[in-house]
Amino acid sequence: MHSRIAGIALMTACACNSPPRPAGELATLSALIDGARANTPDGTASVTLRGQPLRFLSDPYTTGQQPQDPARDGLVVQPAFADARPAAFVTTEIWDGFPRVWAQPLYVPVTGFDPVTGPVRLPDSLWIFGCGTGSRFYSPYWQTYFVTVPAGSDPDALRSAEQVLSSGFPLTPGPLRYATIGPQEVEVAHTEGAPPVHPFTLDPLQARLPMQAWVDGGLVWAVDFGADRFRVNPANFVVQEVALFRLALLGPDGQPQAMDVPPVVGTGPLGTPRAADAPNGFPRFGAFRHEYYAVLTNPAGGFTPGVFVSASRPALRQQLIAQLGAAMVPVPSDAAERLPEREQYTLRVALDGTCFTLTDFPNSCTWFDTQQSIEANLSTTAFVDLKRFSSGAFVFFDGVAP
């Protein structure tokens, strides 16, 4: 008996001493919607269920409540900052404990190529995704291949990657494309009868309507966010990541606690920021994010960081003061309040919050709104790898709604 107990104790000790294993968990869009229904943090942060209040368009961010379109669920328009500019993105997938994520093939039937307009789609044909959401190797990142079929072909003849490859029809590489497979009734979050908007600047965003496509012979729905939204390593189709910083403070237990402010999307992997890749304002970065806490403890110079919130949002100020303390939510100067573009700074965090009270705001501030600024003003120990990737294209960046 004693030896049995000792054996169990030994096994338990061994289990406790095991190094943590990468979880290898993928939450697809459907899983995030299920999570929203179950009120999980990831689910509610990513999806607003039909008829539910749109978080950033309701109290305390603004007066009253604006509900999501009652006919469909909405992808939360998450305000963010990227390369010092206001931005917003949606989250359609989350990977925990993955070493990397790959682009998969997407086949588009065409009958030829017009020298001016490009590929000529086979009428009534659907896209054919090379990988479905049942695989944890699924990703919303696709390398397009145009499949040249004879004109007049049955548009439903090709329904799977296997059929495409076995058909012998020519394959022509096309653009990279971001499209997420999920349920039929989901769009970028918006109120009924209105387009989606950036919650702070109220700039209108593109509506993204689900469309049908094939996967392994079955019909699915997908939301297309367009071409050239990300980059891959061409040799192995690994999607290139950028760092996403969730600004955080140390809690009483010594663990980082995320501040309820917009995250900052970097332009490259941690430690290697790049120039923002956004030709014509359409960002090709930011759709694949490696998440980190950036802990604002003892930033450079020993300043007290500040979160900018205009006095015109008293409820939001009150909530933040309750969470962070008044010292971190200084009252902006009159000059700051008079700035017409002040809403672009809503919830933007500055290295030293006293800059809000100065007359030359916002030039007086060093903002935590770029990868370079965050990495330059925080020590290397301030970054905690969350071992998490998240995906979702920018729906707003620097005044453009790509």
Added chain:
Amino acid sequence: MKAAGVLALLSASSALAQADAYSPPAASQGSGLQINGYADVGFAVAQGNGTSFAPGDTRIPADYGVDTFATAVNSRGDVASTDSGGRFTNGFLPRSMSIGGQPSIFLSTFDVDLKYVPTIAPLLLFGRVQFLPRYGGSGNETRVIVEQAFARVVPFSSLELALSIGKFDSVFGIEYLENQANLRTNITPSLIARYTTGTSLGIKAFYRLQLPGIWSAISLNAAATNGGTLVETLSPPDISLVGRPIGSARLGYELNLPSVEVKVGTSGEFGPRNDQHDVTVHQWLLGVDLRVVYKGLSLAAEGVKIHQDPGAADKSNGLGPQTLVSEFAARGAYATLAYTLPVSDGALRKFTPYLRYERRRAQFEGFPAYTVDRWTVGFRLDLWDELIAKAEGLLNGEVSGLPKVDNNVFTTSFVYSF
């Protein structure tokens, strides 16, 4: 008394060797150290680029939608190539001879067996070291492996019971009996050999009960090992990654009539997957097998079904660290018909043509199921007692769920034993 014990040991070992097939019968050997072995020299050419990856297929992982084991060129199951062209693979691969689509001669295996039978103890100590000369993308990739190393004891002279500890053959099914090129009728392993023929480290017990009144015997072969019976690239045998053994066993019945021999068996395996670290992530296998020998004609058939649970992202196997532990299920079967024609007592002793048909269906988590089949036709020439020449063609077919690819193989094998 000692002499009686040794005689009993040798008598039992003779029968046990038939069951284990790892060495020549012990009865023919005296005590002391013996060194045996063989060399397997091959020549092969495969269609296409030597892989089963279809041109234009960029799905990832590259090894989830095709049968990468199809282009086998030798008795170890090494294939002509596993070069995915840079596409990510997740460790569902065999070893490669890296000849691609080029015809090439190669040395598959140089095998040295060391056997020691003490004179005063009912023991057999056995070691098998294999030299595998290889050349690949990183240059010289030659490996030296300890294929087997075990001690076997026959504790009771009155019982056909043997206990082994160390690294030894599988106990699952029947194909492991022909793992080595010098024992194998044909050249290449079946499409299901990857699940049943791996050697592993642990303990094993074999018991056989003779029923002479009905010309029969029943046997049980059971093992608890690190890696189970999957081949080493899929499930590393040398350490336990999960801290728990995998149990495997075969229950057999044999009918030994004067003119015909029939052997049937059923096998099972259960335990944690040893290509990851979570003890709750399991795998199981079930199998059946049949052998019939009538004069020179022999039929061997075997079927297996396997299921592996999904796990985290800590996959690791004989090919190194991988990523996701994907759920996997497969089933398959083969039947081999061979006829051994005695020719002469001179140089050409026997001529054995053979035909094998097999089919395998597999599915990885989230990927469509696919089915492949294969015809293998060839012959074996036994020259004297030391030299074997074999040649065979493998006609690989894609039945459903995967793209067509040219991956047929012609291969030969020249085996000399010493």
